[in-house]
Amino acid sequence: MAADKEILRRLELRVKELEEENNSLSDQVEEMLLLNLINESFDEITDEGMLLTAVLEKISVLKDIPYCACFEFSETSYNCLAQYCSFYTKVPCLSVVSISGDLLKELNTQSIIRTNLKEKPGLLTFDSKSATFFPGEMLAITFQTRALNHGVFIFVCDGKPSGPLKNDLLPFYQIIRIVTDKWDRISLMKELKQLNKELEKRVEERTNLLKQSEEKYRQLFDMANDAIFLWEIDANGKVLGCKEMNDAVLKMTGYNKDDLQSLNLFSLLADTYTQKERKVFEKDFARQSGILKASFNTRIGIIPLELHFRRIKLNNKQMVLAIARDVSERQAYEKQIIEAKNKAVESEKLKSAFLANMSHEIRTPMNAIIGFSELLYQDETMPGEVKLYADIIFKNSLHLLNLINDIVDYSKIEAEQVTIWNEAINVNELISELSINMISILHQLSKSHIDVLTHTPLIDSEAVIINDKTRLRQVFTNLINNAIKFTQQGFIEIGYQYNQDYLEFYVRDSGIGIATENQKKVFERFVQVRDPETSSAGGTGLGLAICSNLVERMNGQLCLESSIGEGSTFWFKLPYNKTNES
Amino acid sequence: MLNKKNRHSIIIQNHELVYYRIGNGEPLLLVHGITTYSFIWQKVVPFLENRYELIIVDLLGCGDSAKSIDVEFSLKNHANILAELLEALHINKVHLVGHDVGGGICQIMAVRFAELILSLTVINTVAYDFWPVQPIISMRTPIIRQLAMASLDLGAFRFIVKRGLYYRERLSNELMNCFWYPMKTSAGRKAFLHFAHCLDNRDLIEIVDGIEQLQIPVLIIRGDKDVYLSKQIAEKLHQSIKGSQLKVVATGGHFIQEDEPAMIARYIDEFITV
Numbered sequence: 001m002a003a004d005k006e007i008l009r010r011l012e013l014r015v016k017e018l019e020e021e022n023n024s025l026s027d028q029v030e031e032m033l034l035l036n037l038i039n040e041s042f043d044e045i046t047d048e049g050m051l052l053t054a055v056l057e058k059i060s061v062l063k064d065i066p067y068c069a070c071f072e073f074s075e076t077s078y079n080c081l082a083q084y085c086s087f088y089t090k091v092p093c094l095s096v097v098s099i100s101g102d103l104l105k106e107l108n109t110q111s112i113i114r115t116n117l118k119e120k121p122g123l124l125t126f127d128s129k130s131a132t133f134f135p136g137e138m139l140a141i142t143f144q145t146r147a148l149n150h151g152v153f154i155f156v157c158d159g160k161p162s163g164p165l166k167n168d169l170l171p172f173y174q175i176i177r178i179v180t181d182k183w184d185r186i187s188l189m190k191e192l193k194q195l196n197k198e199l200e201k202r203v204e205e206r207t208n209l210l211k212q213s214e215e216k217y218r219q220l221f222d223m224a225n226d227a228i229f230l231w232e233i234d235a236n237g238k239v240l241g242c243k244e245m246n247d248a249v250l251k252m253t254g255y256n257k258d259d260l261q262s263l264n265l266f267s268l269l270a271d272t273y274t275q276k277e278r279k280v281f282e283k284d285f286a287r288q289s290g291i292l293k294a295s296f297n298t299r300i301g302i303i304p305l306e307l308h309f310r311r312i313k314l315n316n317k318q319m320v321l322a323i324a325r326d327v328s329e330r331q332a333y334e335k336q337i338i339e340a341k342n343k344a345v346e347s348e349k350l351k352s353a354f355l356a357n358m359s360h361e362i363r364t365p366m367n368a369i370i371g372f373s374e375l376l377y378q379d380e381t382m383p384g385e386v387k388l389y390a391d392i393i394f395k396n397s398l399h400l401l402n403l404i405n406d407i408v409d410y411s412k413i414e415a416e417q418v419t420i421w422n423e424a425i426n427v428n429e430l431i432s433e434l435s436i437n438m439i440s441i442l443h444q445l446s447k448s449h450i451d452v453l454t455h456t457p458l459i460d461s462e463a464v465i466i467n468d469k470t471r472l473r474q475v476f477t478n479l480i481n482n483a484i485k486f487t488q489q490g491f492i493e494i495g496y497q498y499n500q501d502y503l504e505f506y507v508r509d510s511g512i513g514i515a516t517e518n519q520k521k522v523f524e525r526f527v528q529v530r531d532p533e534t535s536s537a538g539g540t541g542l543g544l545a546i547c548s549n550l551v552e553r554m555n556g557q558l559c560l561e562s563s564i565g566e567g568s569t570f571w572f573k574l575p576y577n578k579t580n581e582s
Numbered sequence: 583m584l585n586k587k588n589r590h591s592i593i594i595q596n597h598e599l600v601y602y603r604i605g606n607g608e609p610l611l612l613v614h615g616i617t618t619y620s621f622i623w624q625k626v627v628p629f630l631e632n633r634y635e636l637i638i639v640d641l642l643g644c645g646d647s648a649k650s651i652d653v654e655f656s657l658k659n660h661a662n663i664l665a666e667l668l669e670a671l672h673i674n675k676v677h678l679v680g681h682d683v684g685g686g687i688c689q690i691m692a693v694r695f696a697e698l699i700l701s702l703t704v705i706n707t708v709a710y711d712f713w714p715v716q717p718i719i720s721m722r723t724p725i726i727r728q729l730a731m732a733s734l735d736l737g738a739f740r741f742i743v744k745r746g747l748y749y750r751e752r753l754s755n756e757l758m759n760c761f762w763y764p765m766k767t768s769a770g771r772k773a774f775l776h777f778a779h780c781l782d783n784r785d786l787i788e789i790v791d792g793i794e795q796l797q798i799p800v801l802i803i804r805g806d807k808d809v810y811l812s813k814q815i816a817e818k819l820h821q822s823i824k825g826s827q828l829k830v831v832a833t834g835g836h837f838i839q840e841d842e843p844a845m846i847a848r849y850i851d852e853f854i855t856v
Contacts, residue, residue, distance in 0.1 A: 033731060037731070037734055037735050040735075053768075057734070057768065057771070058734055061730045061731075061733065061734055061771075061775060062730060062731065062734070064730075086772065086775070087651075088651070
């Protein structure tokens with residue numbers, strides 16, 4: 001019996017041992033399941049609020065702890081982050097529990113607090129009472145994450161039916177460790193996301209700015225009046241082709257992008273440049289920056305361009321940015337300015353000469369007029385003297401008048417105020433009249449030994465042209481006066497040659513003649529060809545300039561043939577039509 | 583899920599109770615068990631709706647009914663609530679069909695509200711203090727713990743559902759979604775756990791005598807392959823209730839309505855018609 005009892009006792013002990021082993025194993029399985037569940041459910045969680053709610057619910061359900069919560073706290077305050085109360089239908093607003101100052105103090109000094117609220121009900125009070133829940137044992141474990149310095153998990157068991165917490169708190173630590181790890185990961189992800197967002201925003205802002213800037217420069221590039229090119233060059237400085245160009249290029253040169261894509265700039269140089277000049281241009285272009293002035297072949301023709309260029313590096317490629325301006329207008333303008341300037345200088349010079357000349361020419365007769373007028377004024381003047389003086393005054397006045405007339409005539413011509421009044425002119429009659437006048441003048445000047453000749457090949461009825469008679473007479477008179485002035489012996493001949501469509505009028509003399517180099521000059525204003533021998537000839541220097549101008553206005557051109565010592569022939573053609581007869 | 587066009591709701595004990603009313607004929611009240619709700623009858627309905635007026639409830643805390651946990655989810659209180667429902671619907675006499683803990687509720691109703699009941703059919707039911715049955719993990723882990731874990735994890739829940747079927751390969755995603763639907767919300771999970779916590783053997787022990795003296799026809803259907811409830815429950819009920827019928831379905835698991843809906847419907851129809 002005793003042996004049986006002993007066997008029974010041993011068996012009972014063994015059963016107890018097995019039961020304990022079994023319980024311990026099942027506890028382990030349970031913890032593993034719990035940890036597994038918590039870990040698995042984390043995959044989809046992206047927010048610490050969701051994380052805490054999910055974990056607290058799982059702990060509450062699986063550990064059978066009615067109240068599970070997570071707070072952040074300081075020395076004086078606390079804030080509920082998440083909680084799960086199995087005794088309420090819905091999770092109520094986050095103010096179910098009040099934490100006492102004493103508990104806060106303890107939390108600030110201890111990392112784990114385990115106590116029974118039945119014995120210390122004031123430590124943690126539930127604001128709203130539940131009929132089914134009576135606070136029992138409480139476990140508080142503090143923790144820290146990247147985002148939270150002071151956090152605490154609080155678990156409160158039901159004091160009524162279920163027993164106290166198990167002594168082994170390892171599972172709680174494990175869970176909290178998992179949660180804080182995940183929490184850190186979440187906050188890191190959030191920080192990363194925020195950083196990413198900021199970066200994206202900055203990139204977007206910069207991209208927008210760049211876009212605006214690029215748009216602005218693109219507009220400037222396209223709208224510019226000057227042609228802008230971007231030429232690519234190789235390591236040796238050889239131009240590979242134009243990679244970018246603006247609209248002005250097409251307008252200015254007629255070339256498009258395809259034309260210039262793989263063309264060397266210097267192949268477009270105008271054909272007139274020598275090989276040497278081309279080399280110089282290429283050498284210049286190889287510099288870092290500079291200005292190239294050259295003419296280029298374009299679709300529109302050869303145009304002179306001023307090319308401002310600068311080397312730049314773009315996408316690891318050597319480029320030359322060139323801005324070209326068509327300077328043909330400017331060049332023409334410059335030429336005009338230079339011509340005008342030369343003309344002005346010449347004119348100034350001539351005017352000075354003229355003034356010097358005129359002052360002499362005007363002063364001489366004026367002096368005579370004033371001097372002899374003064375003599376007339378005296379009482380002792382003899383009657384014979386009066387006539388002589390009056391004659392001198394008269395002649396000088398006439399001379400002065402002629403001079404003034406010439407000046408007025410030329411001024412009119414210059415101011416383009418001369419009008420040509422066309423009428424029928426019988427040139428035979430005109431030449432006859434002029435020859436008679438000439439004989440009279442020669443007689444007056446005691447030059448009657450000079451022969452006066454006329455040549456009028458047309459019969460009177462056919463010798464009619466339509467032109468300005470007064471001006472024609474003026475031209476002839478002027479030429480005849482010159483001939484008289486510069487001829488000392490021989491002859492003076494006036495007349496015309498007949499040709500199909502025109503009459504070629506001429507005044508020929510056997511006078512001193514004009515040197516070849518001076519022949520052109522004589523038609524210019526204020527020019528008198530003088531040499532020491534004939535310096536007494538006098539005159540304004542305007543006569544031939546006036547004649548030349550008048551003839552031009554009458555649709556002719558005054559020409560000169562002359563050689564020194566042999567005489568001169570001034571001739572001009574005027575239109576002639578036989579039907580003018582009437 | 584049952585057709586929403588037949589869905590109704592009513593306020594009982596200050597909480598919304600959802601029920602479906604389908605077909606014409608003598609009224610038949612169908613009561614589900616724990617882990618399920620009205621959808622568990624979806625395959626049976628087509629075989630019965632032409633001959634009976636089916637009243638199919640979502641017990642409080644289950645399906646689409648209110649999830650409030652400030653009401654007692656004991657079998658006794660569920661029985662009271664259903665009696666109130668019948669009164670509100672002016673149904674004087676009804677055939678009762680209950681599954682799992684729904685069978686327990688129906689037993690209580692048959693004893694407490696005998697005047698309302700025409701017949702009682704229990705399918706894989708709880709009874710006496712024979713439940714919860716063998717726990718899975720260890721002797722001291724009650725079934726509540728399994729249920730608790732299942733409420734938190736779809737995998738664990740799928741495991742439970744799968745073990746409850748005879749034709750396990752028929753567990754489609756669609757069917758699993760039906761089971762899982764109330765667990766998607768915190769309130770749903772909480773109500774489910776509250777239901778589990780409220781289960782108390784004493785509710786059924788109290789009516790043991792009443793059950794044995796029942797005067798109405800009783801049909802007991804047992805899925806032979808139900809791993810959750812022992813076959814002794816069905817056998818003991820059959821022995822204790824005189825004149826009761828016992829049908830054992832060889833190809834039925836715990837959720838036998840999914841395994842053999844036509845057979846279940848035929849047994850019920852034949853039982854009531856006779």
